[in-house]
Amino acid sequence: MSLPEITQTLLKAKKEKGLSFADLEKILGRDEVWIAAVFYRQASASEEEAKLLLEALELGPIYIKELTECPVKGLGPIVPTDPLIYRFYEIMQVYGFPIKDVIQEKFGDGIMSAIDFTLDIEKEADPKGDRVKIIMSGKFLPYKKW
Known part of the structure; x- marks a missing residue:
């Protein structure tokens, strides 16, 4: 499964900062599973949530628009292999x-x-x-x- 570029960027920044989804839950005030869904573009953030997330990951505001757009949900028509x-x-x-x-x-x-x-x-x-x-x-x- 290839991950969207935004997902790869967010995951890389999270790893570089040594943050867990539970750490981000404390910062955003949202559940860790929901935050992970935003990373994988299965959920959309509000502008305020996107700003907080990007600040925590030390990423620029360039990703706000993408994080606030309505995502296309699902894994696709295939049986998952992971x-x-x-x-x-x-x-x-x-x-x-x-x-x-x-x-x-x-x-x-x-x-x-x-x-x-x-x-x-x-x-x-x-x-x-x-x-x-x-x-x-x-x-x-x-x-x-x-």
């Missing part, structure tokens, strides 16, 4: 319909919003090996009848 990203694809292949059925049993006919949505990633200590804990919270949107 092993970590592929696991999410695999999870949906195996558990997608079960998750859908359980959600619809609890809420009715509808979907979980990916717009009114938060995602948190936590590290959970476990004697058998640390675990990744992913917490997704999306507003339930019932399908309308007309």
